[in-house]
Amino acid sequence: MNYKHTIAILVNDQPGVLQRVSGLFGRRAFNIESITVGASEEPGLSRMVIVTTGDERTLEQIQKQLYKIVDVIKVIDVGSNPMVARELGLIKVNAEPSARPEILGVVETFRAAVVDIGPSSLIVQVVGDTDKIDAMIELLKPYGIRELSRTGVTALTRGAR
């Protein structure tokens, strides 16, 4: 059975490290749904978060193969524990002045924000888990989405761990 897995990878902040990690996924036919990279709590280390799908054996292989990369310090199966996973979406939606009140209603319900207003469009910023952003997009579709940009999921395990 294939499941969605969220994996965090602490890597040396070295040139080429993203290529090493993403190349491994490509070469071994592992799937990448999303990938994010940024600074971690420790100087010199970056945290990558990859959302992938596969069965348990694939997940085990992904973790083991990742550990073979010399620049990989730690691999954490974030999804195996209670976690906070968030994504940010920016949605540029058609919004003639007449349609705006209705759109703002949707935005408010989702606790999203309007971050830019143009003559005939709005940019909506929404933060949440993947499902929430999917739902937001669905609701805005009828107005006409001009452009869409999603960051991909970043995640941490909850609590003291």
Place this chain on the structure above:
Amino acid sequence: MSAHSATLKSKEELIEKWGKEEVITGSEMLLRSLLLEGVDCVFGYPGGAVLYIYDAMYGFEDFNHLLTRHEQGAIHAADGYARSTGKVGVCIATSGPGATNLVTGIATAYMDSVPLVVITGNVVSSLIGTDAFQEADIVGITMPITKHSYMVKKAEDLPRIIHEAFHIANTGRKGPVLIDIPKDVSADKGLFQPVKEVKLRGYNPTVQPNKQQVDKMLRAIEQSERPILLVGGGAVYSGAHEEVYEFVTKTQIPVTTTLLGIGAFPSGHELHMGFPGMHGTWTANTAIQNADLLISIGARFDDRVTGKLSGFAPKAKIVHIDIDPAEIGKNVPTDIPIVGDVKAVLQQAIAGAKRTDKADAWRAQIQEWKASKPFSYTDSETELKPQWVVSMIHETTNGDAIVTTDVGQHQMWAAQYYPFNKPRSWVTSGGLGTMGFGFPSAIGAQMGNPDRTVVSINGDGGMQMCAQELAICAINNIPVKVAILNNQVLGMVRQWQELIYDNRYSHIDLAGSPDFVKLAEAYGVKAFRASNKEEARQAWEAALKHPGPAVVEFVVRKGENVYPMVAQGSAIDEMIMGDAE
């Protein structure tokens, strides 16, 4: 051997001579760092981006540099050197085409876990990324086929990087490490500070196994009635042949050694069953399929060993010992995983290992199989048979040569008819199956083992993929003995086209090959041709007696096939026995 004329110094002498802190160029740092790693032989080819490095090598006496005629020859030679000595093989090439010519060799070493340090030049730092003359992103190109790689940013980093590269290449699961040095870095001066420690937070191979897992294995052994050991290249690379022997002596478990595991256990031993897989012995394959316990020792369940995966060792509990945790469970579900260095695992296991008393009937069965189904072929008095030639080479070298092979039918015949009793004597490209590997790898093996007879067994196809290296044998008097089993055809492809593609022989005819005797002579290498047994023996013995390199072309039967054969997709006990049937 004149190529081995560098007077090699002891480690203390080298540190005394080269370990001083002083301001020198990146190129000098590179050479000194290599010496401090104990390098005595480098294979390479100069070019624009490595001119500073070669300039620093001018008149340099403390290691040998062998100028090959193609970068591919250089890296295969470094590979043969590494496989036959256990030391790290080193090669150097220039940027762009020099570097890309190494790619096949890097992949070859990666697939078979061979420790190499591959040094490439690159264009000057300021030109990187501009499609400069002879620029190639070799770090990017080789990322999937290297254990690790470095792009050097400044000269002062070289001592650390080189020390790390040797450490990474030759520990854990071994493999090739690439160091890419831009031209300005090799020219720049900096303070040379030798590095003695490795600090790599993300690299800590597990050497010592978990004791509980080893105990589980020992209990499984005690209960087993039909146990076998599948011994792979990891046993050779870990230097564990003595431990394997002791473990077998104590437990009396029958052994099969994979193509890369050949030599990890003496072939002549009563409990040895030969190699398993597509062209392996009937006994090894049948034993795997009937075993109730299969202990893999440094083998990785390659598809050429397992055949149809779902039908592999169907009755066996699987124990998998490997230094690379990612190999465990990758292909075959494992009952008892043991992560650790083979030598360390066996040392721990030997203490508690007992004779498998319940397996007497199994051992008797295996003896019976061995006696009734050995490798066999129909000999001929009119045509020269390749199997006979290999047996003759075995006999005339007392089974004690280092044998390198290329890839194809002759490789399988060499594995079948040249039994080995020592590790690191069999050099073959197993994982990648690289044609062109056989001959240059013999040159490297000879450089690393100047006192041993090195024989390179090739086909007429593969020999033409690196024949240019005859030049360095001649010039440096490297006394490799090259056997070419010439059947005038790409034999293994022919065999598949005959058996699986209904005799539709498509583009396998090697008519137009050179006269190999003349080719060798053109390079100044002694050469012979033989078309029957008498000529073959005479020519081969003359080649062995000749103090320098020699080539013998054996004109062998064209339509000969390698048997047994397991067709791709079949279970390994579904063997086509060929002549023996």
